[in-house]
Amino acid sequence: MVPRSILTFLILLLASGDLAAERTITLVGDKWCPFNCNDHPDHRGVLVEKAAAALAEKGIRLEYIEVPWSRAILSVRAGQHDAIVGTGISETPDFYFPPEPLAYAHHSFFTLPSDTWEYSGLKSLKGTRIGVIQGYSYGGLYQDYIKSNKGNEARVIALRGNQVLPRLVEMLRRGRIDALVAEERVLNYHFALSDQENPLRYAGLANEEALYVAFSPALEDGAELAEALGHGMKKADPSP
Structure with missing residues (x-):
């Protein structure tokens, strides 16, 4: 015992x-x-x-x-x-x-369906207002372009806080930006939540990360x- x-x-x-x-x-x-x-x-x-x-x-x-x-x-x-x-x-x-x-993420550009702009490198961003989420690296796009254009809303508009992607989509629809940067599957999922296919136009891959x-x-x-x-x-x- x-x-x-x-x-x-x-x-x-x-x-x-x-x-x-x-x-x-x-x-x-x-x-x-x-x-x-x-x-x-x-x-x-x-x-x-x-x-x-x-x-x-x-x-x-x-x-x-x-x-x-x-x-x-x-x-x-x-x-x-x-x-x-x-x-x-x-x-x-x-x-x-x-x-x-x-x-792996595929950070891509999206525009309205009526647009014809295509991303083909940093030089192609001239004259295009892009919308991004503050703090995202986008696989290097932040260092290569967003950082140097911080505060220049004629080129980059960076949003912060909650529910940023829906806000960027709304800005695109209202013409306040010309293109937004988003991960393709994330954007598709956002629209799928309301039982619709992604209505935005794919305009090129920014980076894979x-x-x-x-x-x-x-x-x-x-x-x-x-x-x-x-x-x-x-x-x-x-x-x-």
Whole structure:
């Protein structure tokens, strides 16, 4: 018969081990369906669910929170939240990244159907007012063009806050911008929510960008979490 004191010790040890094995990290991003979103009845978006499945291997749960993109970056950098979803390396170069991306974005230009303008490089943007979301890198378009034209609303109008994509679509319809930049699947999903096909005209690819879940530089084990995410993703999809 095991003495009561030893039995109590073993119970406490097992309980503390279970608690140590459980962990919840906060993952933030702005609404960017179908990649990440909190209003879908079955899932939180393909990136969130993919990361959740990979980290579950280590007993880690994800709590997904939506905040405007610029605030998401700042809060994760400061350690107020643990990780960000849908980021590129150029947007958050100081964060901890897994070895491989979770998906790829196709940042593209869209105009009204009546327009004929086509994007064929930065020179083709001359005379075109584009609408963008503040803080997005757009796979390098921010560094190459948006940053140098910041404040020049004859060339770039950058919106911030919540529900930015619908606002950009409305600005395009009203003629306040000539083209908007959006990820093609995100824009299609936006219109699908109201049971319609995307009525806007595709006007060219700006950039393709690798998308990641990246961890806060304020986390002591941020590098380990990124490695665990990469390992879990590789285990789920072992193909090279």
